[in-house]
Amino acid sequence: MSKNKKEEFVKDITNMEDDFAQWYTDVIRKTDLVDYSPVKGFMVIKPYGYEIWENIQAFLDRRFKETGHKNCYFPLLIPESLLNKEKEHVEGFAPEVAWVTHGGSEELAERLCVRPTSETIICSMYSKWLTSYRELPYLYNQWCSVVRWEKSTRPFLRTSEFLWQEGHTLHETYEEAQKETLQMLDIYRELAEDVLAIPMILGEKSESEKFAGAYATYTIEALMHDGKALQSGTSHNLGQHFTKAFDIIYQSRESKLEYPFHTSWGVSTRLIGGLIMVHGDNRGLVLPPRVAPIQVVVIPIQQQKEGVLEATQKISDSLKKLGIRVLLDSDKNTTPGWKFNEYEMKGVPLRIELGPRDLQNNIVMVSRRDTLEKFQLSIGELETKIPELLDNVHNTMFEKALKNREEKTFLVEDYEQFKKMMSEKPGFVKTMWCGDAECEKRVKEETAATIRCIPFEQENLADVCPFCGKPAKHMVYIAKAY
Amino acid sequence: MSKNKKEEFVKDITNMEDDFAQWYTDVIRKTDLVDYSPVKGFMVIKPYGYEIWENIQAFLDRRFKETGHKNCYFPLLIPESLLNKEKEHVEGFAPEVAWVTHGGSEELAERLCVRPTSETIICSMYSKWLTSYRELPYLYNQWCSVVRWEKSTRPFLRTSEFLWQEGHTLHETYEEAQKETLQMLDIYRELAEDVLAIPMILGEKSESEKFAGAYATYTIEALMHDGKALQSGTSHNLGQHFTKAFDIIYQSRESKLEYPFHTSWGVSTRLIGGLIMVHGDNRGLVLPPRVAPIQVVVIPIQQQKEGVLEATQKISDSLKKLGIRVLLDSDKNTTPGWKFNEYEMKGVPLRIELGPRDLQNNIVMVSRRDTLEKFQLSIGELETKIPELLDNVHNTMFEKALKNREEKTFLVEDYEQFKKMMSEKPGFVKTMWCGDAECEKRVKEETAATIRCIPFEQENLADVCPFCGKPAKHMVYIAKAY
Incomplete structure (x- = not known):
């Protein structure tokens, strides 16, 4: 892309407060x-x-193999x-x-569908094996x-094709399958919180929101910057629904013929949409360091001056040796100022600048993308400070996202207040629910908000369901969602 | 799979000399x-x-990124x-x-094809970018x-769906594109020879055998145990065929509008079929150590005896620490004899056995899958000897495959002798060729053999083409192929 084209890009990211959807598209x-x-x-x-995505894959693949x-x-x-x-699966x-x-x-002779998920083909093989x-x-x-096949799509968030992983397991007992289902959900939480710096609410889906064919679906739910929720990963206890439908039979410890218990679980490239909408700002992306393709960009200032390029090269090499993903941008066709904008927009967590005067003083300027802070570090301490800073950026981003979620999580007294909130000030509503699918359906039809999950951490907020007045059964999180 | 089922399997691999195709299927x-x-x-x-496949991917992905x-x-x-x-592409x-x-x-409104290769969709994007x-x-x-969509298929070798990688590059000059094409071919050679222990012949495809739409196609060709060839990877210099068809235009250094030069290159899961057919024997698989899922299997003998299990565990742990893929099989439901058969059939390069008497003498028995040799090693020297042995197995397998290829590479005097050889004693025929597509076509129709490549290493074997008597233009390798 030519320099002019790029400069034009830097200027026109829509303000997220004006039009969040356009901001996302621009970014x-x-x-x-x-x-x-x-x-x-x-x-x-x-x-x-x-x-x-490769960095997400590397983490998950390691954790899957470890388990x-x-x-x-x-x-x-x-x-x-x-x-x-x-039956339920095909209908879904x-x-x-x-x-x-x-x-x-x-x-x-027979139509073939491009897999929308692979329970059916995998179960047909498991039955054989x-x-x-x-x-x-x-x-x-x-x-x-x-x-x-989606009617209305947005890159990463909802597309007619996406990349994912799908786990499919079989177990002797219901308890073992349930343990696996929750173990994998927790690995997804680890990914989201410890790698992507996105706080998650863990819980169970309501009957009407669960996976087509599941006995129970568990989810990790995040809140985006605009107050809408994103289902970020799901893990299903499929019971014996598919194993019976596909005649998967084995000889048990007691020499009886039994159907095994079954789970499936998946996360997708949708997570990339999530991290953009949780962390991004009006300057562009803010990437969590543990998945950022470039963790540190090193930019020489007045690079024609003696020693500058060599010094930045040395810094870059020494950080790479620590396993840090570093880019040294010494392109002469663009100015340092242009580079600052470019990597800021691209969300690179840390920027290191070094000019002739810095070199004399044996220091560099470091800028954090998340807080926009700028400070000096001596060249000698970079190898210890940069890894610490990357961890600090991660933690600060997580805390900020958590604070944002808490500020956008509301309690409501009654249905009127709920409706007003949903239209004026979107976010998570934490409320009681009667457990009735009809009540859930009415809320969805009237407000477009859905029960995101019945969280594992339950509180008793009230005795009745604010939507229908019947006795309350669960505490739930409700939100409009992507 | 139950023990009985497995034991039955061990017994009935068809002899490769009797029926190579059935041997492959059994294995x-x-x-x-x-x-x-x-x-x-x-x-x-x-x-x-x-x-x-994951081990092949890891090697290639690293080399692709390094380049x-x-x-x-x-x-x-x-x-x-x-x-x-x-035009040529769609016809192909x-x-x-x-x-x-x-x-x-x-x-x-418009039909969509499931990608058979991605030149077209990728070029449509490159044109935009x-x-x-x-x-x-x-x-x-x-x-x-x-x-x-294939009419007749065999797992790994020819299937209607396969896994692969496809590289697609654009360059300013023909020379640069040509350099890239050959660089990637050489990475494929590295993979085949240094990782899979399969010797390759490198060369150019004839006009009629090249990729649909290519300016020139280069190939690595291997010879299987049965004397048939396997095209194992291809790299295409696509010239400006696609960049013109897709209107990929850029402003050159001289401020002119130009079409870039284009390459593509790919290898697939077909390589797994290749390594089976090059290295396997009548006992089953013989896996090259650098991609073997299990490089060393450790089997305790009389594992109920004091210290045996602990000692095998310790050996397994110490080898794992060196990055070696080790499996300790201490399953009590199967006998050591059954395990020996199982891992031999599965082609595990090295087996370590340790029983109570070995423990007293501080030794283990080591068996090589490739040569079937058995020898003692002291426990203390395993950490140095096992990595050396794995390299030695690799080299020995490569040399054996090379010797086999050389023994099955023939020179012919005339077409009659060629025909006889092709029907009686398949292998590579190294011969001169006039360069005429009609001559090539006739040979293919009459003998089912195809020109595998015009090798980079040319020799002047004769002055005339043995098939038609016209002046010889190239030396070629001809064979029946998978």
């Missing part, structure tokens, strides 16, 4: 994370966006008859699948893309 | 690498097979109109693509699956 395009493709609703993930899981790969295309085997997914009807010039309790648990995962 | 199924799926021609890659490439992700589905833009691929015609319940020479080179790669 993802102007920071080269993603682009629209010639196929409506399908995105191209550009290198700067894909590197974030005993192995990767495998199942076909992209699923026969219609397989998709139809579990059939309206949004892409159908392959021809292979080469021939019409297929499993014979004895000795082989359990099955702890398998796959990294792939899935297709769900 | 891949019985060693849990892969399975057939409910969709004809689509395979399920099981964890033991997928781990080999300046970045990963990204382009859509799975390609509009028919885009596929049609480059249209007959074998899968067509999506419906999204949800609606018929699409590229403006100036300053942005070049574009050095991008993606890891994904592709679909090519």
